[in-house]
Amino acid sequence: MKLIEIINKRCNCKVTQVIVKSPMGERIAYRDIPVDNFKEYSIYLHTGNVDLEIMYSADKELSEEAVSLLTDLIDVYVENRATWEIAENVSKSPDIYAGRATLDEMVKVTTNALVYSGLFDKAAVMFFNEKLMELRGIYMTSIPPYTEEQVKVFRNKRVPVKKSIIKQLQEYNKHPDDIERHLELEDKIFRSIDNVQLTNPLIIAPMMTGNKIYGILITYSNNKYTNTHIFTTRSTARLLNTMMMAVISNQKYEYTTSFYKEIESEMRSKQSLVTLGNYVATIAHEVKNPLISIGGFAKRLMKAVTNEDLKRMAGIIATESIRLEHLTEDILSFSRKRPPKKEKIQLTKLFSEIRPLFETRMAEHNFKLNIDIPYDAYIYADIDQIKQVIVNLIANAMNAMESDGTVTISFQEKDGKTSIMISDTGPGIPLEVMPNLFKPFFTTSNSGTGLGLPISRKILNNHNGDLTVYNSKHGAVFTVTLPAE
Numbered sequence: 305m306k307l308i309e310i311i312n313k314r315c316n317c318k319v320t321q322v323i324v325k326s327p328m329g330e331r332i333a334y335r336d337i338p339v340d341n342f343k344e345y346s347i348y349l350h351t352g353n354v355d356l357e358i359m360y361s362a363d364k365e366l367s368e369e370a371v372s373l374l375t376d377l378i379d380v381y382v383e384n385r386a387t388w389e390i391a392e393n394v395s396k397s398p399d400i401y402a403g404r405a406t407l408d409e410m411v412k413v414t415t416n417a418l419v420y421s422g423l424f425d426k427a428a429v430m431f432f433n434e435k436l437m438e439l440r441g442i443y444m445t446s447i448p449p450y451t452e453e454q455v456k457v458f459r460n461k462r463v464p465v466k467k468s469i470i471k472q473l474q475e476y477n478k479h480p481d482d483i484e485r486h487l488e489l490e491d492k493i494f495r496s497i498d499n500v501q502l503t504n505p506l507i508i509a510p511m512m513t514g515n516k517i518y519g520i521l522i523t524y525s526n527n528k529y530t531n532t533h534i535f536t537t538r539s540t541a542r543l544l545n546t547m548m549m550a551v552i553s554n555q556k557y558e559y560t561t562s563f564y565k566e567i568e569s570e571m572r573s574k575q576s577l578v579t580l581g582n583y584v585a586t587i588a589h590e591v592k593n594p595l596i597s598i599g600g601f602a603k604r605l606m607k608a609v610t611n612e613d614l615k616r617m618a619g620i621i622a623t624e625s626i627r628l629e630h631l632t633e634d635i636l637s638f639s640r641k642r643p644p645k646k647e648k649i650q651l652t653k654l655f656s657e658i659r660p661l662f663e664t665r666m667a668e669h670n671f672k673l674n675i676d677i678p679y680d681a682y683i684y685a686d687i688d689q690i691k692q693v694i695v696n697l698i699a700n701a702m703n704a705m706e707s708d709g710t711v712t713i714s715f716q717e718k719d720g721k722t723s724i725m726i727s728d729t730g731p732g733i734p735l736e737v738m739p740n741l742f743k744p745f746f747t748t749s750n751s752g753t754g755l756g757l758p759i760s761r762k763i764l765n766n767h768n769g770d771l772t773v774y775n776s777k778h779g780a781v782f783t784v785t786l787p788a789e
């Protein structure tokens with residue numbers, strides 16, 4: 305038998321050209337074919353874009369053994385040609401190669417490759433939309449004489465899918481070698497979505513990563529239904545699945561890396577804040593005592609001098625030193641690491657101690673403080689620390705409000721958490737202020753230190769709780785959350 309006869313018999317395609325070049329020479333050696341018999345001449349099958357190289361000796365009839373080896377080889381070639389074709393295309397598409405491509409791009413390359421391999425007239429991928437139980441045709445490649453119009457019809461086609469089909473698709477990959485079963489399944493699957501109205505459907509293969517189905521690969525041709533086509537589609541589907549896996553894990557990797565980077569930079573800024581906080585705390589500690597003396601002496605001066613100008617100046621020294629004293633106290637309490645001493649606190653009792661602290665301000669500005677808390681509401685917290693938080697939040701609310709405003713305190717217990725809400729009728733938190741609210745030293749007030757909210761949040765975090773904020777219709781709402789014991 306002559307080589308060309310074998311080729312034409314085994315390849316379901318016409319050999320169009322014999323050329324001298326091949327990407328597959330290595331594979332012959334790899335398949336352990338005794339190439340010694342076939343030296344001298346090289347023949348290259350060229351039926352699409354991929355070539356097969358076979359070396360043979362022209363002066364001899366091929367032995368039976370050689371015929372069988374070559375037949376095998378050609379079968380492998382034909383079977384995998386589309387897959388190799390795709391692999392070729394993949395290496396040409398830098399984004400896919402580097403794992404940066406999207407699924408869409410990858411699928412497009414695959415369908416193109418299937419058609420241009422010459423075995424199929426059309427190839428398409430339908431993405432599977434779990435929510436809607438439908439398949440959406442996205443990519444379709446077809447070679448003339450199909451019109452652009454026909455391609456378009458397919459591209460945006462929506463196909464309802466029954467649940468049983470998904471099960472069948474899942475079955476498909478469980479038995480990779482059971483061809484009979486596959487044919488049966490493919491037939492069933494196709495019949496159940498045959499309102500796609502495509503001509504000569506040939507093969508449907510699922511696209512999966514692990515157990516998840518992303519869609520189906522459909523290939524069809526005007527040629528007869530042959531095993532070769534089935535093999536090709538199946539190995540293509542496998543390659544496609546591997547590529548999908550690569551794309552998806554790359555996307556996950558990128559997501560994780562960027563997430564990690566974010567955390568890292570956040571940690572770094574937190575770390576530098578801690579270092580800065582330690583310096584500042586040391587300075588605050590050193591500054592506090594002399595400040596107390598300065599303030600005390602200024603007060604004594606105020607009383608001792610008779611000159612009005614000097615009295616006024618001493619007064620300024622006294623008030624300013626009190627302000628600085630508060631600042632140093634805030635700084636110290638921010639950097640102090642005292643663990644909370646938790647106890648059961650009845651909230652109505654706590655608020656009966658807090659309310660008097662605001663009586664003067666309420667009278668001056670006609671503020672109202674509505675405390676809407678049930679008698680049997682309890683929290684578990686360090687009483688001094690939680691008092692500091694609540695006083696701070698009420699003071700902030702009053703600072704933000706015009707005269708006649710109202711601060712409302714309410715309580716909620718839900719999902720193992722207790723919450724105290726402090727809402728005001730002020731202007732709310734401006735959007736640009738929101739991201740900075742809990743950063744140390746951020747303040748919009750001339751007399752503020754910008755430490756009230758960060759200290760409060762830190763205290764609550766030490767209690768395994770949190771401090772959050774949102775703007776309601778009326779003003780800002782701060783929520784203190786604590787675990788219910």
Ligand code: ADP
Pocket residue numbers: 700701704728730731732733737741746747748749751752753754755756757758780
């Ligand atoms: P300070 O009160 O010393 O400025 P805080 O950390 O307590 O420091 O508050 C930081 C900033 O948050 C305030 O300067 C103010 O701009 C804003 N803020 C806090 N509470 C409220 C509120 N209830 N309504 C509007 N803005 C607020």
